[in-house]
Amino acid sequence: MKVLDIKLLRDVRRLWAQVLAVALVVGGGVATLVLAVGSHRSLEETRIAYYERYGFADVFAQAKRAPKALTDRIGEIPGVAAIDTRIAKPALLDIPGFSAPASAQFVSLADTGEQHLNRLYMRSGRFPAPGRTEEVVVNEPFARAHGFVEGARFSAILNGRKRELVIVGIALSPEFVYTVGPGDLMPDDRRYAIVWMSEKVLSAAYDLDGAFSAVAVKLQPGASERDVVRRLDALLDPYGGQAAHGRKDQTSHAWLDHELDMLNNMSRTLPPIFLLVAAFLVNLTLTRLVALEREQIGLLKALGYSDGSIVLHYFKFVAFIVVVGIVLGGIVGTWLGLHVTALFGDFFHFPFLVFAKAPDVYLTAGALSAAAAAIGAFRALREVVKLPPAVAMQAPAPPVYRRLLSARIQLDRIVSQPTLMMIRNIARHPVRAFFTALGMALATAILVVSLFTRDSMEHLTDVTYFLADRQDATIGFAEKRIANVVEQVSRLPGVLAAEPFREVPVRIRHGNVERRIVISGRPAAAHLRRIIDVELRPVILPETGLAISGMLAHILGVGPGDSVEVDLLEGARRSVTVPVVATVEDYFGIRGMMEIEALHKLMREAPVVTSVNLSLDENRTEDFYTAVKSIPTVGGVALQRVSWRTSARPSRCSSPRWRVSTRALPA
Amino acid sequence: MASIYTGLAGVIAFGVVYNNARISLSERARELASLRVLGFTRGEVLRILLLELAILTLIAQPPGWLMGYGLAWVMKTNLAGELMRVRLVVEHSTYVIATSVVVLAAIVSAAVIRERIDRLDLVAVLKTRD
Amino acid sequence: MSVPVFTAKALTKIYVSGEVMVHALNEVDLDIPEKEVVVLLGPSGSGKTTLLNIMGGLDRPTSGRLFFRDLDLTDLEDRELTKYRRDHVGFVFQFYNLVPSLTAYENVALVTEVAKNPMRPADALALVGLEARMHHFPAQLSGGEQQRVAIARAIAKRPAVLLCDEPTGALDSKTGIRVIEALLGVNRQLGTTTVIITHNASIQEVADRVLFFADGRISRIRTNEARREAAELTW
Ligand SMILES: Nc1ncnc2c1ncn2[C@@H]1O[C@H](COP(=O)(O)OP(=O)(O)OP(=O)(O)O)[C@@H](O)[C@H]1O
C-alpha cells in the first residue's frame, strides 16, 4: 500500500468521531430524500397496481332509478371500455353492543358472480351465496374495528325496514380505499362500513328490480372523460341522474390522491432543503478539516509531491467520508422508506404493496453530497496548495490583534482574560465565526421546518373543531327533506340545538376554468357549523350571492364583485349566473357558501335540508343514539366529536390531539 | 413522518455542532496548549473554547428561527392544494424545541471537548508540528 | 574549482507584514561548488533559513537570480519546481516536519516512493542509527530522534544537494557527531553537495567552506584547506 494511503487510513481512524459526524450529516440529507421519494413512489405504484388489477373505474354516476336497458346505450358512448351498473344506497346500521349510530354504503354485487369494475379483493371468506338473502361482504377496516369475522351478525335499516345480516366475507375495494362517512371529516371505521350484498336482494329491498342506481365506467385509453361525462349526464338525466364525475371527484380517490399529493409535496420540499443544508454543512466542515492539514500539505509539497497527487489524497479522504455517509443514509433511508410505506399501506388497507426501486434517487442524493464535499475540500486545498511550501509549513503567521474598542476603555478591567481571548478570537476570524454560526442557524432552521407541520395541523384542528364545525353530530338524510324536519329533530332526546344545512352539487365556471363543487346553505349567523376565515373571525353570510373559498377564487380568477356561472346539478338543473360577494380564506376543500334562504331561492324550491347539525347534551347521548336509530329516513349520522377522539392515523404521537392533527397531512 | 424528519434533522444538527466544536479545538490546540504551559488552568482554557461555542450557538438561534420560518413558508406554499391548505403557524414551543436540540448537541459536544482538553498532551502538541 | 551547483546573483527576499518590511536576504551573491560541504553560520534572524528555503525550491526570492547548475530556479513554474525538489533536493527542516500519523519507516518511505533511485528506507534509517525505532510514531520519539528520521528521509533519495537546517540543534554531542558523520558519509560516497545551517561554531571545522551571515548578507566567507573528520569535533 502507498504510504499516503496508510496516512489516509490512520487519519480516518484518528478522526473517527469527526468522520462519523460529517458522515451523519451527509447521511441525514441522503436519508430524507431516499425515504421521501422512495415511500411516495412505492405508494403511488401500489395504488396504480391496485387500481389496475382490480379494475378501478374512471367515471361514476348516480341515478334515482335507471332501467337496466340503458346499459347498452351507455356502452355505445364513444370511449367507454367497460360498464358496471349497480345499486348503491346509504343506510343506518344497528350493531349489537355498539350504541353509537353507524351507517354504511350498501353496494350490490352482480349475481352472476362476475364483476367487471371495482372488483373486490377478498381478504377472507366468500361472496354471498345465491338465494341467501342475509349474506353480505363487508370492508376490512369496519370488520377489524369491531373484531368481526365470518359469521358475525349485525342489522341494517334498508328502505325503512330492519334486516338481519351475516358476514360471509371480508374484502377490500379500490373504490373504497379511503372511507369517510357522509358529514364526517375523517374516517371512523367503527361507524362507517361498506357492505356488499346480492344485487337481487338489494334491488328487492329498494324496489329497483330491473333498474340500477349507480354506474361505473372504464374508459378506453385516450378517451375524453369530459365527453363521456356529458353524454352520460344526458342519458341519465330522465332517470334522476346526478352529475357524473371522474375519479377526481370520487371521494376515496380524491382523498387518496390528496394524501399522496401531500406526501409528494413533502418529498419535494423537505428533502431538498435537508440535502442542500447538509451539503452546505459538509462543505463548511470539510473546508476546515482540510485546512487543518495545511502544514502537512506544505511538507508533502516540499518533499516533491505534485499538487495533483496531494489533491487526490485529500479527495480520497473526503470521498471516504461521503461514501460512508451515502451508504449509511441510503440504508437508513431505504429502511425508513419501507417502514413508512408499510405504515401508510396499512392505513389505506392496500391489499398488497409494491416497493418501487429508485436508483436515480440514490444517484441524485449521492452525487449532490459528493459534489458538495468535493467542492469543500477543493476550496481548502486551493488556498493551501498555492502557497509556497516554506510558507505552508509554518503555522499561519501570528494574527495582528487590534485593540478592541478604544484604548481608554480598558476591557481587561471589565472582563477576564479568557473572555477577552474568546472575544478577540471571534473578532479575528469573522468569516469563520460567521460560517460557524450560519451552520448552527441552519441546524435550527431544519428542525423548525420539520416541526412546524405539527403546529399548523394543530391550528387547523383547533379552527375546525373549536371554531368552525362546532356541532356534536350531523344527521344526514337519504333524500332531501322539508325544512320542518329541523323542528322534529330538535325535539329528539338530548338535542340542545339544531341547525338546517343544505348541500347542492354544482359545476362552477368562470371563463374556461371549471370545477365541480358543493354549495352549502346555512343560516346567515350559523351558530354550530360556522364559516371561519383565516383571521379566525366567523363569517356572516350576506343575504344574497355566493361566498367561495379563497383557493377557488384563485383557481377561477375571480374576486368579490365578479360573477360566475353555476350549473345546478340537482332539481331543475338550471344554469345560472351568480355574483361572488365574498371570498373566505378557509383550509378545507374548495366550496361555495350561501345563506340558506338565498340558496332555496336560487334552487326555486321550498325550504329543504339535506342534513341537520346538532349540539348534544353530553349526558344524554345514549338516548339520542337510540332515538335517531329509529328514524327511518336517516341516511347517516356523523359524530364529529366521537370520530375526532377515536380516529387513528399513521402518526408519530400517541396523544389524541396529535393524532388528529395528522388527519390529512401524513405526518 | 414528521417525527422521522425531525429525527434526521436532529442527527444533522448534532453532526454540525459537534464538528464545529471539534474543529475549533483542533484549530487552536497549539494556542491552548501554550496557555496551559503558561499556567492557565484547565478550566480557564476550557472556558475560552466553550464560551466561544456557547456565544456562537446562541447568536445563531434567532437567524435560525427566521430561516426556519422562511423554509416553513416555502413548504406551506408547496403544500397548498384544492382539498386542504394549511396556515403557517409556528408555535413558540417549536422554536424552543429546535433550539433545545441544538443546545443539547452543543452541551454534549462541550462534554467531549472537555474530556479532550483533559487529555490534551501538552508536550506532544508543542513538540510535533502537525 | 569545479562548476558551482548553486549560483546566486543579487538574491533578495523581502517579507512584508503590515507596515514593516524585513529584508531577510539583501542582494546576496554566492557560488556553491559541486560536492562541497558548506556551513552557514550567523545570528538568529540573519536569513539563513530563508536562503536555504529558496535553494530548496520551497520559496521564491523577491528579486535576483538563483541557478541550480544551469537551471534558473527563479523562472520555474510550480510544477517544474516540484520536479526539481523531487529529483534533486534532500531537505532537513529546522522543525523536523514529520507526518505524525506515519511511523519513522513510513515517513522515509514517503520520499523513497516518489524518488528515482532511492535507498531502502530501512537502510536510510540504519545510517542514522534508528533501525531499532523504525516502527515508532514521531510522538514516541525524542526531538533528536525525530531529527534523525528527518535526516534519513532527506538522504534516502540520494539527492544531488542536501540542505539541512540546524540538523544537530536538538542533539547531544555524541548523537550530533553521528548525524554529522552520516551527512559527511553521504557526501563522500555520493558526492552530494551539502549545505548545513548551524549555531554550533565547531561544526565549521568539517566544512569546505563557511558562510557567515549577518542582516541578510554574507558578511564573510572562509574556506577550509583541510576538512576535519566528524569524530574530531568537540562541543
Ligand atoms: N513568513 C515571514 N514573514 C515575515 N518575516 C519573516 C518570515 N519568515 C522569516 N521572516 C523574517 O526574515 C528574517 C530571516 O528569517 P530566517 O528564518 O531566514 O532567519 P534564520 O537566520 O534562519 O534564524 P534562526 O537562526 O533563528 O533560525 C527574520 O527577521 C524573520 O523574522
Ligand SMILES: [Mg+2]
Ligand atoms: Mg532558521
